[in-house]
Structure formats: structure tokens, C-alpha cells
Amino acid sequence: MSDRIYNFSAGPSMLPLPVLETAAAEMTNYRGSGMSVMEMSHRSKVYLEIFEGVKADLKKVLNVPDTHEILFMQGGATMQFAAIPMNLMGENGSADYAITGNFANNAAKEAKKYGAVHVAASTAEGNHTTIPTQAELDLDPKARYFYYCANNTIFGTEWNYIPETGDVPLCCDMSSNILSKPVDVSKYGILYAGVQKNMAPAGMAVVIIRKDLAGHELPYTPVMLSYKTMIEKDSMYNTPPCYTIYMLGLVLKWVEENGGLTGMEKLREQRSGILYDYLDSSRLFHGIASREARSGMNVTFRTDSKELDTEFVKAAAAAGFSNLAGHRIAGGMRASIYNAMPMEGVEKLRDFMEAFEKAH
Numbered sequence: 001m002s003d004r005i006y007n008f009s010a011g012p013s014m015l016p017l018p019v020l021e022t023a024a025a026e027m028t029n030y031r032g033s034g035m036s037v038m039e040m041s042h043r044s045k046v047y048l049e050i051f052e053g054v055k056a057d058l059k060k061v062l063n064v065p066d067t068h069e070i071l072f073m074q075g076g077a078t079m080q081f082a083a084i085p086m087n088l089m090g091e092n093g094s095a096d097y098a099i100t101g102n103f104a105n106n107a108a109k110e111a112k113k114y115g116a117v118h119v120a121a122s123t124a125e126g127n128h129t130t131i132p133t134q135a136e137l138d139l140d141p142k143a144r145y146f147y148y149c150a151n152n153t154i155f156g157t158e159w160n161y162i163p164e165t166g167d168v169p170l171c172c173d174m175s176s177n178i179l180s181k182p183v184d185v186s187k188y189g190i191l192y193a194g195v196q197k198n199m200a201p202a203g204m205a206v207v208i209i210r211k212d213l214a215g216h217e218l219p220y221t222p223v224m225l226s227y228k229t230m231i232e233k234d235s236m237y238n239t240p241p242c243y244t245i246y247m248l249g250l251v252l253k254w255v256e257e258n259g260g261l262t263g264m265e266k267l268r269e270q271r272s273g274i275l276y277d278y279l280d281s282s283r284l285f286h287g288i289a290s291r292e293a294r295s296g297m298n299v300t301f302r303t304d305s306k307e308l309d310t311e312f313v314k315a316a317a318a319a320g321f322s323n324l325a326g327h328r329i330a331g332g333m334r335a336s337i338y339n340a341m342p343m344e345g346v347e348k349l350r351d352f353m354e355a356f357e358k359a360h
């Protein structure tokens with residue numbers, strides 16, 4: 001551990017050290033197979049065992065009901081911005097979007113190519129520091145689906161409730177908070193996540209879809225984006241991102257060994273609590289997100305001076321806390337504290353901020 005730094009990157013981000021160590025130990029010869037997982041045929045018995053094991057573990061950890069199917073799809077989270085409307089919008093359809101940040105906005109822009117987008121809520125006016133309440137959602141009962149982003153990685157806000165949309169299927173981007181707390185999968189039509197924050201190295205999205213929603217795609221939908229095909233072919237219409245799936249399996253074992261999703265939730269409350277408690281008491285640093293909307297994964301903050309923000313990020317990097325600069329469209333600082341961030345990384349960052357405050 002001594003040569004590793006505390007990496008507060010928003011993604012790709014830290015992976016648990018034991019996961020990296022297992023991957024390293026198995027790198028050239030996976031459990032006596034005589035080859036690396038990277039070298040295996042995706043149709044081989046040894047690989048299919050890994051693949052089925054990962055799906056089973058994901059089903060167990062996220063408590064995925066039998067009504068839903070787990071898919072591994074390429075193109076990251078962004079590809080789902082297109083896949084969801086292509087599969088769910090239908091001809092001349094309309095969908096509700098809650099615009100709570102950059103990624104929800106990008107998803108809405110993409111959806112407009114395939115149907116009508118009705119903005120059910122937008123927090124753009126306050127520069128995305130808040131989350132709409134249920135009462136503030138302007139829901140269209142005829143919408144083909146309702147779309148939201150559960151955790152806004154750039155702005156550091158997170159929905160602390162599941163929107164109630166009646167019979168309109170819920171679609172949710174959970175890229176930056178999946179596996180950080182228990183979730184009632186049965187409430188969702190589709191939930192998905194790019195894996196490079198809390199799940200695995202970059203290269204795919206995990207998509208969990210209620211099976212009856214598949215099979216209604218627009219006729220020109222590429223075969224690789226058809227949920228129906230992906231379900232029928234068990235995510236293996238073509239060569240899947242084999243190694244990324246294997247790494248997800250190691251991460252899931254680590255999650256289980258550390259208390260599952262309730263364990264992850266306790267840790268995330270502890271981690272984010274350390275930083276928010278300090279921010280609330282600091283006279284130099286201020287949290288950016290409004291209190292009720294604060295993210296447990298991405299803590300955004302700033303001082304009153306851009307120059308001081310820059311100086312802080314630089315000094316922190318020199319002290320072994322990397323990637324603390326905020327996203328260019330949000331400014332300030334951001335500490336991304338996903339599942340793999342050790343508690344001492346957060347404690348030491350808080351101590352460093354305290355010392356910086358005293359010195360300024």
C-alpha cells in the first residue's frame with residue numbers, strides 16, 4: 001500500500017487493493033488454466049464459469065428479481081443514452097427527463113433524436129446544486145419512460161428517494177453510486193451504470209432491465225443496442241469485454257466480504273460524513289451542493305477564491321491526494337470517494353484541509 005496514493009478521481013477511480021492483488025496473482029495463469037483471463041475464448045468452459053459466476057453474484061448482491069435480466073453492454077454509460085430511447089421510445093413517443101446535471105442533459109439530447117423529450121424537472125438555473133422533490137416533478141402520464149441520473153458526478157448531488165411515476169417505467173443512470181447502498185431493483189424498468197467508478201475497469205455498462213420492456217425497439221436500432229438481442233444472446237452476441245467482467249466479479253466478492261450493500265452504505269455515510277462535517281465547520285472551504293442534495297460519492301467544495309482553489313489542488317497533489325480539481329464545468333474541488341477509497345484516505349484529506357485552512 002505504501003507506494004499507492006489516495007486517488008480521488010471521479011472515474012476511472014480506485015479499485016480495492018485486494019482486488020488488484022488477486023488480479024495480479026492470477027494474471028498469467030488463471031487458477032491452473034495455464035492462461036490469463038485476457039487470453040481465454042469467451043465461449044470456453046473456464047470463461048463461461050467466470051461469466052455465470054459474475055452474473056450470479058451481481059444478482060445476489062443487488063437482489064435482482066427474476067423479472068429482470070442483467071446485461072453487459074459495451075460503449076460505457078453514454079451508449080445507454082441512445083439505447084434507452086431506441087428500445088423504449090417507440091414510434092412518435094415521448095419521454096420524461098429530469099435534468100439534474102451534465103450527464104442527464106446529454107442523455108436528453110441524445111433521446112431527442114428518437115422521440116420527444118419532456119423536461120419533467122431541471123435544476124440548471126441553480127447550476128445543479130439541488131435535486132427536485134417528488135412534488136416538483138412535472139410528470140406526463142403518457143410518457144414511455146421517466147429518466148433520471150441518481151448521482152450527479154460533476155455537481156456532487158444525489159437523489160435520496162426513488163421517484164414515484166405510477167405505470168411509467170423508471171430508467172436510471174446509476175454510474176456513480178451503484179453498489180454503494182441497497183437499491184430496490186424491482187422499482188426500475190432499467191437501471192444501468194458505466195462500470196469505471198464502483199464496479200470495474202472501464203469498458204462496459206451493466207444494464208438491469210425488466211424483461212417485458214425489451215422487444216419494442218425502433219426498426220433501425222443497431223443489433224448491439226437491442227436489449228432483446230442482448231437478452232437472447234446472454235450479452236454474447238459478439239465478444240464481450242471478458243476481462244472487465246472478470247474484474248467486476250472480483251469487486252463483487254470484495255463487496256460481499258465487506259458487508260454487502262448495507263456494509264457499503266455504512267462506509268459511505270462514514271466517509272462522506274467526515275468531509276461534510278468538516279466543510280460545515282470550516283471558515284475557508286464551503287460545500288457546493290445544497291444540504292438535502294449532497295452526494296455520498298462526490299463531495300464538491302470550494303473556497304471564495306479561484307486562486308486559492310488552484311493552490312489547494314496543487315498542494316494536495318504534492319501531498320499524495322490526487323485528482324481533487326472540480327470538473328471544468330463546475331469549478332472548485334471535488335473529492336470522489338467511491339467504495340474503494342480507504343477511510344484513512346478521507347481522514348487524512350480532512351486533516352490536510354484543516355492544516356491548509358490554518359495556514360491560510
Ligand SMILES: Cc1ncc(COP(=O)(O)O)c(C=O)c1O
Pocket residue numbers: 010011075076077078079103149151152153154173174175176194195
Ligand atoms: C453519472 C454518469 N453518467 C454517465 C457517464 C458517462 O460514462 P461513460 O464514460 O462510461 O460513457 C458518467 C461518467 O463520468 C457519469 O458519471
